[in-house]
Amino acid sequence: MEGKFLVISVLMGIGHMRAAYPFKKFLKNGIYLYGIKKTTPPKELKIWKKVQRSYYSLSKAGKIPLLGKYLKRILSKIESIEPYYPAKDLSKPTLAVKYLKFLTKKKNFFSNLKKMIRESDLPVLHTFYATALAVDNIRKPDNNYLMICDADFNRVWVRSNPEKSNITYLAPCTQVKWRLKSYGVTEEKIHITGFPLPIKNIGSRDKLEILKNDLFNRLLRLDPQRKFFDLHEKSVLNWLDMSELPPVSDQVFTVTFAIGGAGAQVEFADAILESLKDKLLGKKIRLKFSAGIRKPVFERILSYINKHGLTEKMGKTIEIIYHNNLSKYFEKFNHTLRTTDILWTKPSELSFYSGLGLPILLAPSIGPHEKLNRQWLREIGAGLKAPGPPEYAHQWLFDLRDNGRFAESAWNGFLRSRTLGTYKIIDLMTKNSFDPGKTPLEQ
Secondary structure, three states, rough: OOOOEEEEEEEEOOHHHHHHHHHHHHHHOOOEOOOOHHHHOHHHHHHHHHHHHHHHHHHHHOOOOOOOHHHHHHHHHHHHOOOOOOOOOOOOOOOOHHHHHHHHOOOOOOHHHHHHOOOOOEEEEEHHHHHHHHHHOOOOOOOEEOOOOOOOOOHHHHOOOOHHEEEEEEEEEEEHHHHHHOOOOOOOHHEOOOOOOOOOHHHOOOOHHHHHHHHHHHHHHHHHOHHHHHHHHHHHHOOOOOOOOOOOOOOOOEEEEOOOOOOOOOOHHHHHHHHHHHHHOOOOOEEHHHHOOOOOHHHHHHHHHHHHHHHHEOOOOOOEOOOHHHHHHHHHHHHHHHOOOOOEEEHHHHHHHHHHHOOOOOOOOOHHHHHHHHHHHHHHEEEEEEEOHHHHHHHHHHHHHHHHHHOOOOOOOHHHOOOHHHHHHEEEEEEEOOOOOOOOOOO
């Protein structure tokens, strides 16, 4: 299987690379990363860096005094997504679609990428629209795949004349398929695979032994009063291949707060630490912060920990997940998720990690796509809105846990999100076919 396909991604935040990372071990030459010096001509790199800086700036735009709300409007306009209803034909190309076509055709952008693609007959999986669209005309049908990384997305992900496109789209959920069709993509060019989740958090595709074991232990920690199990015990034991509930479960649970790749919402860490200080000192809860690959974010969190006199709890009830190497960061983060009971995050691509049986505690959305990810999570029952501000997390976190709400969300995510996306996509890339499945053990 190794080396039978290529994966191309970009570093725009870390979401698109997160979608690519699960395939790394199957690739002979690793993931091709566009937008770095090694792969990108100087003229292109200069523009790409500007786009990248704009992304990081606009992701935190709302906090800029005076200008913040205007910059946030600009971001929303760039990423705007039409409402589903009333249903209408959205296949007409937007300005963003036309501009990308201009850069690709007239300015010869992605020239290095095109050269590399022409020299390879291997199928290609993209996790960002621009690279897929750039090489669309030089790939055979069913040889150019594009993974959508959100529950909804802008028209720019589809070329100006979709009927002539050779791109096969991989959808994480059903509503992405609907949206693609409204943009003019034909049904035979859409496969609902699910989002690619880390295999080390799942286990084998037939048994899901790692996921089942982790989820069972998580449900026990999230339901100390057995309110969830009173309703779902038989179903849980059946699905997870367990014989019975243990008489006693661990009363300490773990919350992981994931900060966006651009460092957005890092200031929440201050309020969360202040609120949970007594609980952390009393060993009632474990708190982990995912700081990504940006050292300033790591240092900022560390300063908050010092500020609240919690330094001695580092490595005990407090941990920071950080590494300046992206692959090593993903490895640490995915390992952390195995003992995480609640994933507190803005609704980015991490929304699909609900498929691992993780309840998603929703931080505020940034951008239209995250608002729609949030809506999707609420619709499937896997996402919970915080009932109060982070300053009172010491109250509502424990209330939601004690009444079984987090356990319910974890179970809904397992049942209703697609878990086997990585395996399904590998089948497509290596065999040009896959079984969509009908149950959590198949999807």
